Amino acid sequence: MNRESRSAPPAGSDALSFADRPGPRLSSIMIRAPASVRVLSLAILLAGGAEGVRAQSPTGSTPDPCTRASAGPRTASTDLYCMVLTAPLGLGRDVEARVDLRFAASPFTVAVTADGNVRYDATLTVRGLPDPGELGTDDAGRPYTTYVAWLTTPTFYPETRLQEVRNGVVELGRIALDKFVLLVSAEVAPDVVERSGRLVLRGQSPSTRMYPADMMEYLVGAGGIDVGADPGGGMGGMHHVHGGDGWLRPPMPEGITMLPALMELEAPEAAPWLPGAADPESIPWVRPRELVELADGDTLALEATYVRRRLRGGTHIVYGFNGQIPGPLIQVHEAATITVRFTNRIDWPTTVHWHGIRIDNASDGVPHLTQEPVAPGGSFTYTVHVPDAGIYWYHPHHREDIQKDLGLAGNLMVRPARADYYGPVHREEVVVLDDILMNGDALVPFGRERANDALMGRFGNLFLLNGEPEYRIEVEQGEVVRFFLTNVSNTRTFNLSFGGAPMKIVGSDIGLYEREAWTESVVLAPAERAIVHVRFPAAGELPIENRVTGMDHLGGRFFPEVDRLGTVTVRHDVKLPDLAGPFTTLREHLFVQEDIDRVRGEFDRPVDHELLLTMEQEGLPFVVERLMRVDSAYFHPVEWSGTMPMMNWNATSAEVRWVLRDPATGREGMDIAWELPLGAVRKIRVHNERRAFHAMQHPLHIHGQRFLVLSVNGVPTDNLVWKDTVLVPVGATVDLLLELSNPGAWMMHCHISEHLEAGMHSAFTVR
Ligand code: C2O
Ligand code: CU
DSSP: OHHHHHHOOOTTOSSSOOOOOOHHHHHTTOSSSOHHHHHHHHHHHHHHHHHHHHHHOOOSSSOOHHHHHOOOTTSSOHHHHEEEEBOOTTOOSOOEEEEEEEEOSOSSSSOBOTTOOBOEEEEEEEEOOOOGGGGOBOTTSOBOOEEEEEEEOTTOOSEEEEEEEOSEEEEEEEEOOSSOEEEEEEESSTTOSSOOSOEEEEEEOGGGGOOOOTTHHHHHOSSOOOOOBOOSTTSOOSOOOBOTTSOBOOOBOTTOOOOHHHHTOOOOSSOEEOOOOSOGGGSOBOBOOOEEEOOTTOEEEEEEEEEEEEETTEEEEEEEETTBSSEEEEEEETTOEEEEEEEEOSSSOBOOEEETOOOOGGGSOOBTTTBOOBOTTOEEEEEEEOOSOEEEEEEOSSSHHHHTTTTOOEEEEEEOSSTTSSOOOSEEEEEEEEEEOEETTEEOOEESSSOSOTTTOOOOSEEEETTBTTEEEEEETTEEEEEEEEEOOSSOOEEEEOTTOOEEEEEETBEEEEEEEEOSOEEEOTTOEEEEEEEEOSOEEEEEEEEEEEEETTTTEEEEEEEEEEEEEEETTOOOOOOHHHHHSOOBOHHHHHHHHHHHTTTTSOOOEEEEEEEEESSOOHHHHHHHHHHTTOOOSOOOSOOOHHHHHHOOTTTEEEEEEETTTTEEGGGOOEEEOTTOEEEEEEEEOTTSSSOOOEEEEESSSEEEEEEETTEEOSSOOBBSEEEEOTTOEEEEEEEOOSOEEEEEEESSHHHHHTTOEEEEEEO
C-alpha cells in the first residue's frame, strides 16, 4: 500500500515535485477504511493533485489571453484575478476574450461586502467578435445586431444583464458573488432584459475551480462518523477529543466536509503545552482593563503575570499585563515620552514590542535584534516616545503565538495635539478583537518546542472583545460612537459590522485617512487598527458581527459564516445633543493630505525593492500533503476562518516554512538585510505567491517606520493613510511607499503569529 501510493507519479507534475517522506506517518492515514476504499481514495487524491498542479502551472505553446496580458511575473496572479472566456464551437473564427477582476475601491486592501463577499470590478477585453449579423437570426428570424454580457451563477440561475459588448475594452461593473459565470450572447437588440440569443462566450470565475473532491461523500459516510463535531454553530464543540499523546485536538466546525484519515493524524512534532502552577488557587483572578493616563516624563510599572480566568465554565491559567486582559489602556499625549519598567513574571522569556510606534530602536522589543529576551524574573526598561497620534498596541515578541494568545496584549492611545483632529462624537470605545481556541471547556494546548497550527495560524473558536466572550455596550438613540479597533488575534482577519448601523471609516494604523469614507464593514487583519464612527439611529439591540465567507475546502463550497461578537443595546428616547449633521458630513483631513504631499512626488518612482511571500514544506503527513494539492486549484484572496483544523493543528514550524524572499538577490528571511538610507523613501513591491504549496493572505508588518499602500494589483489607492501593517491578499501585489524616518535595525514580518514563528520575518537597517 505504501509502496504503491508513494511511487505513483502524478501526471504532469514536472513543475512541483512530490517530496519523498518516511513511512511511519504515511501508514497512520490508512486506519479504518476498507482496503477497496483506500485504493480508491488515493487514486482520487492523486488525480486531484495532478489537477492542482495543472492549474498552478499553465504551460503549453500558446499562452492564454490572461497570461499574455499579465504585466509581469510578480504582478497580480492571472490565475486568480483574470478569467479566460471561450467561444463554443462553430463561431467560425478566432475570438479571444478575458475578464480582469480588480478589487473595487475600498479603504482596505481587499474590498468586501458586509457579508464578506469579495467585490470585484470586472473589465472585459475582447477581440475577434464577428459582426453580429454574420451569426444569423434568432428563432423568430430577427437578425442579431449586438452582443450583451450576462452574469450568472454556476447553476445558471438567476441571470443578470451586465453590459452591451463590442470588440475592445468594456467595463462590466461590480461583481460580489462567491462563484460566478460570465456569458456573452448575440442579441437582436441592446436592451434585451433576458438572454435569448446565441451564446458566443462563456467563462467561469477562478473560485469555481473549488469543487467537491470526488468520493469524499463516500469516504466520510452519510454523516455517521463522530469526529467530535462542534454542535455550537461553529462556536466550539463539547467533545473532548484526547489522543493518547496528551494533546487535546481542536474541534471540527459544524457542517464541514471531513476525511476520517485526518482525524487519525498523529500529534504535532511538539509537546502539548499550557501554563500551569503548583498552587493554582494562589493565582489572582483576571481583572478588567484599567485606563492609565500618563503625562510626559511619567513612569509605568508593567508586569507580565499569571492570571486565572473562567471561559465556558472552565477555569484556566493564562497571562495578563498587570493582571488585566486586555493589558492596561495606556493613554498619553502626542509627542510625550514615558518610561515603562517591565518585569517578567511568567515562565517564558519575553520582550515588549510597541507596535506601530516609531520608537527609539533600543526600545523596540525584538529579541536578539534590539535586546536580549527578558528571562523569567528579569526586567527591562523601555523608553516610549510617541510621535504620532492614533491607536497603537503592545505585545510580547517572543513566542507570540502563545504569549499574546493567552492575554498579553494592550492598547496605547496617543491623544492628538490638534483640537480638531477627530470629528465630533458622543463617546469613545477602545475595543480589542481576539479569539481563543477551545475544545469544550478546555483550552487547546500550544506546541512547546515550536508553534503548531503552522499552516493557517491558530484560529480560535471563542471570540473575545476586550477579553469578554459576551461583550455588551449600551448607547442612547442617535448616539455617535468612535470605536478604536485593534485585531490582536493570531491569524483571524475580521469583517466587522454593527448590525447595519451606519459607519464611516476615519483612521487606520497610524492616524487618519486623507478623507472619511462610508463603509459597510471593517476588514481588519491581525495587528491592524481601525478608527470608525458609528451612529445608532434606532432603539433596539444590534449585534456586533463578523460576517465572512467560510470555505469548505473538501466540499468545494463557500458558506456564509456569521459570528456574533457582542451586542449593542440602543436605549430609546434619551435626549442627546444631535450629531446627525456632522456624522453625515465626510470630513477631508487636510493636514493628513499635506503630510502625504511631501512624498507624493515619489509615488511614480520605480520599484526599489521586491519581496515575495511564499511557503515551503517538508515532511507533512502524506494525507495532508495530498489534500493540500487538491486544494491548491483555487485560493481565496482571504482565508477568513479555520475550516481545516486538523491539518492545521498537526503542522508545525518543523515541516512548514513561510518564506520572505528578495527576488533580486534570492536571499530569504534575516539574510535579506537591506541597508536603507535615513531620510529617503523607498518603493517596495510585495507579491503574495499564488503558486506556493499553500497560499494565504499575510498581514505584513514593518517595524519602526510608516508606509503608504500606493496600489493593490496595479490599481492606485484613492484614499491614503499611514500604515504599519498591510494585508496582502493571495496572489496579489501591493506597492508600498516606505518612509525611512527612524534609524536602527528593524524587523519586517508576517503578523500571523505562527507564520512569524515559521520563518516569515526579515530585518533591514536604516542609517
Ligand atoms: Cu506587532 Cu513585530 O509586531
Ligand atoms: Cu503570514
